[in-house]
Every structure is written in C-alpha cells, then in structure tokens.
Amino acid sequence: MSDSREKVFDFMQKAGVLYLATVKGDKPKNRPIGFRMLIDNQIYFLTGESKEVNTQMIKNTNVEFVGRVENQFIRYYGRVVFDKDEDKTLLKKAFEVMPMLEKLYGDSSENNAVIFHVDKATAEIRDMFGIIEVYNFLS
Numbered sequence: 001m002s003d004s005r006e007k008v009f010d011f012m013q014k015a016g017v018l019y020l021a022t023v024k025g026d027k028p029k030n031r032p033i034g035f036r037m038l039i040d041n042q043i044y045f046l047t048g049e050s051k052e053v054n055t056q057m058i059k060n061t062n063v064e065f066v067g068r069v070e071n072q073f074i075r076y077y078g079r080v081v082f083d084k085d086e087d088k089t090l091l092k093k094a095f096e097v098m099p100m101l102e103k104l105y106g107d108s109s110e111n112n113a114v115i116f117h118v119d120k121a122t123a124e125i126r127d128m129f130g131i132i133e134v135y136n137f138l139s
Helices: 003-015 052-059 089-097 100-105
Strands: 018-024 027-033 037-039 042-048 062-069 072-082 113-127 130-137
Touching: 003 037, 003 042, 003 062, 003 072, 003 113, 003 130, 018 052, 027 052, 037 089, 042 052, 042 089, 042 100, 052 072, 089 100, 089 113, 100 113
Parallel strands: none
Antiparallel strands: 018 027, 018 062, 037 042, 042 113, 062 072, 072 113, 113 130
C-alpha cells in the first residue's frame, strides 16, 4: 500500500466530515460527505444515484474535497471516475464500513448507490500559511 495514499486517507478520517465541491451551472455547490473507504490503494466515496450531486458530477467531473483537523486542512481534487462495481464488491465493503448505508442502498431499498473515486488526484495538506505537504496520484 502506498504510504502517501494511506496518509491522505488517515487525514481524511481524522477530519471526519469532508465537504465535496461541485458545480451546478455556473454556481459552486458544497455538501458534507461522511463516507470514504480505502481499498487496494484507492479512496472510494459513495452517493445516491438520484442525488443532485451525482448529476453534477456526471456533467462536470472536476471535484474537490476539503476537510479540517485542528489548524490544518486538506484539499483533495481531481476528476471523478464512477466505478461499475457490477458484482457489488465495493458496495458490500461500504456496508461493512458504514452499516447504516445498507438501509439506504441495500437490496430492499429503492435507492441506488453510486461509488466513485478521484482520478489524477492531488492532495494538499495546508495551514493558514500555505502548503505543508503535497501528494500527486496522477497515474
């Protein structure tokens, strides 16, 4: 496992809630995102297929997550890639990580989950004076 990806994920975990920025038309939109998981050196996120954020990410795949831990914050940005997950391996793992998601997106629900990750991602750990560390995941 890449130590740098794990370090970024650990910072995200300490931050708790991340804020995901997208665009609706020409206006920025932000919302809290509580779920993330690290599998095979990739950070995955989840949202609902019917949610406005999903539509926004389909139209414009450029996104940025922001989270804060004490006097530092993280910016994690790049392009969204929607994961097919046809055998539902990632979704099952998501239910293990956050069991309440099964009530929202499980077999008995009418809602469909969308699992995605950020491709060609850059993570910046910053404080009010500037960048402390940068991690590029460009491949």
